[in-house]
Amino acid sequence: MTAFLVVLVIILFGISVWQMSRIFQLAQVKPSIHSEIASDKDNNTNGYLMMGFLAFMYILAILSFWLWGDVLLPESGSEHGSKIDNLMLISMIIIFLVGILTQWLLHYFAFIYRGNKTKRATFYADNDKLEFIWTIIPVIVLAGLIIYGLFTWTDIMNVDKDDDPLIVELYAQQFNWKARYGGNDNTLGEANVRLIEGVNQLGVDPADPNGKDDIVVTELHLPVGRKVLFKMRSQDVLHSAYMPHFRAQMNCVPGMITQFAFTPTVTTAEMRQNDKIVDKVARINEIRREKSVGLAAAGEEPLDTYEFDYMLLCNKICGISHYNMQMKIIVESEEDYKAWLATQPTLSEQLSK
Amino acid sequence: MSAHAQVHGVEDHHDDHGHHHKETFVTKYIFSQDHKMISKQYLITGLFMGVIGILMSLLFRLQLAWPDHKFTIFEIFLGKWGTDGVMDPSIYLALVTIHGTIMVFFVLTAGLSGTFSNLLIPLQIGARDMASGFLNMVSYWLFFLSSIVMLFSLFVEAGPASAGWTIYPPLSALPQAIPGSGAGMTLWLSSIAIFIASSLLGSLNYIVTVINLRTKGMSMTRLPLTIWAFFVTAIIGVVSFPVLFSAALMLIMDRSFGTSFFLSDIYIAGEVLHHQGGSPVLFEHLFWFLGHPEVYIVILPAMGIVSEVMATNSRKPIFGYRAMVASILAIAFLSTIVWGHHMFISGMNPFLGSVFTFTTLLIAIPSAVKAFNWITTLWKGNLQMNTAMLFSIAFVSTFITGGLTGIILGDSALDINVHDTYFVVAHFHLVMGISALYGLLAGVYHWFPKMFQGRMMSKKLGYIHFWVTSIGAYGIFFPMHFVGMAGLPRRYYSNTAFPYFDDLADINVVMTIFAIVTIAVQVVFLYNFFHSIFYGKIGPKNPWNATTLEWTAEVKHIHGNWDGPIPHVYRWAYDYSKLNKDETDYVIPGQDFIPQHVPLQDNEDELDH
Numbered sequence: 001m002t003a004f005l006v007v008l009v010i011i012l013f014g015i016s017v018w019q020m021s022r023i024f025q026l027a028q029v030k031p032s033i034h035s036e037i038a039s040d041k042d043n044n045t046n047g048y049l050m051m052g053f054l055a056f057m058y059i060l061a062i063l064s065f066w067l068w069g070d071v072l073l074p075e076s077g078s079e080h081g082s083k084i085d086n087l088m089l090i091s092m093i094i095i096f097l098v099g100i101l102t103q104w105l106l107h108y109f110a111f112i113y114r115g116n117k118t119k120r121a122t123f124y125a126d127n128d129k130l131e132f133i134w135t136i137i138p139v140i141v142l143a144g145l146i147i148y149g150l151f152t153w154t155d156i157m158n159v160d161k162d163d164d165p166l167i168v169e170l171y172a173q174q175f176n177w178k179a180r181y182g183g184n185d186n187t188l189g190e191a192n193v194r195l196i197e198g199v200n201q202l203g204v205d206p207a208d209p210n211g212k213d214d215i216v217v218t219e220l221h222l223p224v225g226r227k228v229l230f231k232m233r234s235q236d237v238l239h240s241a242y243m244p245h246f247r248a249q250m251n252c253v254p255g256m257i258t259q260f261a262f263t264p265t266v267t268t269a270e271m272r273q274n275d276k277i278v279d280k281v282a283r284i285n286e287i288r289r290e291k292s293v294g295l296a297a298a299g300e301e302p303l304d305t306y307e308f309d310y311m312l313l314c315n316k317i318c319g320i321s322h323y324n325m326q327m328k329i330i331v332e333s334e335e336d337y338k339a340w341l342a343t344q345p346t347l348s349e350q351l352s353k
Numbered sequence: 354m355s356a357h358a359q360v361h362g363v364e365d366h367h368d369d370h371g372h373h374h375k376e377t378f379v380t381k382y383i384f385s386q387d388h389k390m391i392s393k394q395y396l397i398t399g400l401f402m403g404v405i406g407i408l409m410s411l412l413f414r415l416q417l418a419w420p421d422h423k424f425t426i427f428e429i430f431l432g433k434w435g436t437d438g439v440m441d442p443s444i445y446l447a448l449v450t451i452h453g454t455i456m457v458f459f460v461l462t463a464g465l466s467g468t469f470s471n472l473l474i475p476l477q478i479g480a481r482d483m484a485s486g487f488l489n490m491v492s493y494w495l496f497f498l499s500s501i502v503m504l505f506s507l508f509v510e511a512g513p514a515s516a517g518w519t520i521y522p523p524l525s526a527l528p529q530a531i532p533g534s535g536a537g538m539t540l541w542l543s544s545i546a547i548f549i550a551s552s553l554l555g556s557l558n559y560i561v562t563v564i565n566l567r568t569k570g571m572s573m574t575r576l577p578l579t580i581w582a583f584f585v586t587a588i589i590g591v592v593s594f595p596v597l598f599s600a601a602l603m604l605i606m607d608r609s610f611g612t613s614f615f616l617s618d619i620y621i622a623g624e625v626l627h628h629q630g631g632s633p634v635l636f637e638h639l640f641w642f643l644g645h646p647e648v649y650i651v652i653l654p655a656m657g658i659v660s661e662v663m664a665t666n667s668r669k670p671i672f673g674y675r676a677m678v679a680s681i682l683a684i685a686f687l688s689t690i691v692w693g694h695h696m697f698i699s700g701m702n703p704f705l706g707s708v709f710t711f712t713t714l715l716i717a718i719p720s721a722v723k724a725f726n727w728i729t730t731l732w733k734g735n736l737q738m739n740t741a742m743l744f745s746i747a748f749v750s751t752f753i754t755g756g757l758t759g760i761i762l763g764d765s766a767l768d769i770n771v772h773d774t775y776f777v778v779a780h781f782h783l784v785m786g787i788s789a790l791y792g793l794l795a796g797v798y799h800w801f802p803k804m805f806q807g808r809m810m811s812k813k814l815g816y817i818h819f820w821v822t823s824i825g826a827y828g829i830f831f832p833m834h835f836v837g838m839a840g841l842p843r844r845y846y847s848n849t850a851f852p853y854f855d856d857l858a859d860i861n862v863v864m865t866i867f868a869i870v871t872i873a874v875q876v877v878f879l880y881n882f883f884h885s886i887f888y889g890k891i892g893p894k895n896p897w898n899a900t901t902l903e904w905t906a907e908v909k910h911i912h913g914n915w916d917g918p919i920p921h922v923y924r925w926a927y928d929y930s931k932l933n934k935d936e937t938d939y940v941i942p943g944q945d946f947i948p949q950h951v952p953l954q955d956n957e958d959e960l961d962h
Contacts, residue, residue: 240772
């Protein structure tokens, strides 16, 4: 009997424990969340990853400057270029400040307010004062940039004829550049593609007296310190005359003459002495030497040693050899320039040949 | 043909009891007039085009990183243009041209706006379908046709269009100038003309639907921001796409009928052409009159999606709803008067350049307001890190980074030296390419259960996809700014012709490696997407606890969306975490959101948003 009672008590005790555990189980709020919806754990992990991503962005920016800061263009070789560089620097500083701050806010908020069952979001629908503040601050900053930018732009684009600029035509065709100097009268002869014939490849009007002393060349020489007014023409498709070291660019448009003017301030010889350029050229030659080793092993010609020169590139897609449409630019003293020009035949000399 | 005829026979109106028609395979899956099916058609076509566009970028990134290396993959994909694994310069230009065209028009316009406008406009405004289901169907099939024509152009003998996606004449007008301007360009122009027709039919439909078919109580100020964005996007499309059509038409005439709209004084291949008096600058004006609004056609729907996803997952109202709407309108208006900033150095009058600098920097203001409002939406939220939310946060990040460099490019004086360099490429890829793609992906992850009858995408795969993509995208495009500021022009097949740029080689390699990884991880997305269509776990009816009407519609797709009567709307779309008058609990106890169709409760204050 006793044994029976003991067994009964044990069984009843067992049942009651089982029942209690059932009650606890049922009383507990079951995690009702669906497995493909973010759980608190996901919120947590991704919140931390957001901070990790912020770090990645900052590190990427710092690394990029550290590794590649020296590929950027050197100081401008033209007078107006320093104004552009200045404006660029100011804009960049603003951009970086705003970028660093807003990215930090964005990712930090994503981290600190990562979701949690126990949290409650704040119902915060609007605040006119705040919105006014972040409307007016961009207005003021941008107004400053616009005014600075527009003064610079007008300054660059308006050519004062009283400066007596050297007139040079840049003539674009698939896939090379030619330059035409106005000659002694510094005036270009009229030209049209319909007059292209034989050696007169630029279609200069033979009847125009201004054109007689024009000089056509395939290497651009510029005297330092004198304003140059480029008149651009294209004979076939759109091209763009891009001279990155002078912060100069203008499209060449068939059917119209476009223009851009700048004053070169640094001769080619001086630019070759520029610290940045010296470093860059050394680096490039190192790369070329390494490549040449590979080429020599394959039985091919090694690469030439590189020496810095200003260059004119085509910067508007113009056809298959767009990537290799270039002209060398040499900035030199007035005397050197004149001596060089004197050796070049004039158009009338070329035509009478 | 009989199946096609049947489509016209189907009655297009419904009574409030959700009357259904017998549907055949053809009317249900092919020539469907149901906005939900059309939306899926847009999405899958867009994704298909996206795969092609992105694979093209992989090919030219390989070329840019290792110009001397021979890749068998070039021979496989490019055939005669990749003989012995060396990429032909003309096919390089074709690849960048078609990559741009496909990504801008076929993926980010049709794939983004087409998918989500179709899916969400009727569902979120409480309508049974679009105003015209038939026009909607025609719109999709015209898009499909234009995609086919564009893909067909890849196989013509002289190669596809290769004058850049901006197809400036005379290069695009003269087959003598570049081989791709022959049959390839003809097909490109035909494809885009059809695309424009598709886009116009779609846009008109969206506009009419939003204006006329909103359910009772859905005033314009109660519309979710998605709908505002789609609505305004459609208006911009209607205003600007016809201008591109006229430009394309004039270009076709110059090419085929000897007119001189854009051509003058041309000497090419040893002879003078008869064209006289036209101007390529005119084409640039016409092109960018569409081209610039186009970038907002791409980004505004993404902004709408991000606003919606962010509010839902922050469990907070979007901050400054009215300012968000106002900035959408301001951006839309300004977007039509800034096109000239693509043309500062085109030869147009410098004074005009000043005007466009002014309007361009103005557009930064509403953009800044939007960015600040998104950040504030996160503030003191209870952020649910679903994949869509992560992409929305990343959208704000890339939009800020890409947008800020716009301050440089929009400034005419600064544009001189970075115009058409890789700086521009980096800028627009971040601000409109990557950002809009993030918007698209956020939308796909968020509304996938709505599209595919309650099935959900895997969140684990989503997280992998997101984190690798977001790191990769910055890894590609942040270093690219340096290449641009070093002075390297875009659209160069190789920069080996300029020893000066030799030291850019390792940056190019870094960018390409990031590109390969980023492209590879998209396979995870594609797998997740297609696998989940068939095997995704069925989720709750309203998986993200959102307030908008689409989650009240039937999970199973029925023509007419709601089985019973259409719900009426009593509040705006952002009553997340709203507290009762005593601030003791949420208005609906234990539930942190109040759907739009729930009437105003006794225990809550009516707020004016």
